[in-house]
Every structure is written in C-alpha cells, then in structure tokens.
Amino acid sequence: MTQLHIEGLDRNEHPLDIVERLASLRDWIFDRAETDEMSVAVAGRWSDYHVAFTWIEDVEALHVASAFDLKVPAHRRTEILTLISLVNEQLWVGHFDLWSTDCVVMFRHSLLLTDGAAPTQSQCAMMLKSAVDACERYYQAFQFVLWAGKSARESLDAVLFETEGEA
Secondary structure (H helix, E strand, O other): OOOOOOOOOOOOOOHHHHHHHHHHHOOOEEEEEEOOEEEEEEEOOOOEEEEEEEEEHHHOEEEEEEEEEEEOOHHHHHHHHHHHHHHHHHOOOOEEEEEOOOOEEEEEEEEEOHHHOOOOHHHHHHHHHHHHHHHHHHHHHHHHHHHOOOOHHHHHHHHHOOOOOOO
C-alpha cells in the first residue's frame, strides 16, 4: 500500500466560524460550547432536530449529524438496520447509521476541506438542509418499524408512496 503524505495549509478562519456566522444571520438557535463542535436546533414537520456540526482536523472535514429522538430496542435492531440499508440506497448525499452507543438512528454527511479550503455559507446551509430533508423524508419509516411493528420494506414503501392529482 502506498503511503500518502498530505500536508494541510494554514486556515484563515475556523470552518465552524462560517457555520456560526450563517446561523446568526439566519436567526437559527445554536450553541457552540466547543471550538470544534456546534449544535443547531431545527424545527421539522415530524420532530425537532438537533443538528451537530463538527470539525475533524485530522481529515480536514466538516461533519454534520442529526440524530432522531427514537431509541431502538434490541428486538427491533435487525429491522432498523434493514431499513437503514434500504434508505441509504435512495440517498445521493449522506447516509443513515445506527449509533450503537446510544441506539439511535443518525443521518451523517461530511464535506472534505483539504489544503486549507474553507466552506462557503451556501455549502454549510446545504449541509444542514440535506440533513433535515433526509430526516424529514424518512422519519416516519423509522417510526413505523419501531412503534407499529412494520417491516422495513412496508415502512419504506409507505413513506415513498406519492399521490397524484387532487381529491
């Protein structure tokens, strides 16, 4: 295997400073308790989402994650993992995981910013939008599996069902 040496350039500002500025301009509720971590609260149609932005220095990536407020009990874990696999086939950007530490479903995505590249406000806004849109689109499928005991396929088919016309 070839060794790859990547030497990063100095940054003019921390990538999360750009996210924080965007949040301030848009009147988003946010908290930046750590230098490399920031949380943004977003009200969705099905749930309120706490979207975490994290700067990962060693790979020069801005990571976004949004966890559902749904605990996965052990007896539904296999069906949730099947649903996650089916949902991930539908996604062009980002993916869902089952965060094993807390047994919660989480949407994740990263923006690589090598050689000192800085994210734009538009990129940060799109990362947040992509996370919330994915969570909103599939939240009910996860609820169907957990609360209604439906299969992964039934749950996904139910949320992807689109009506045409008007009644």
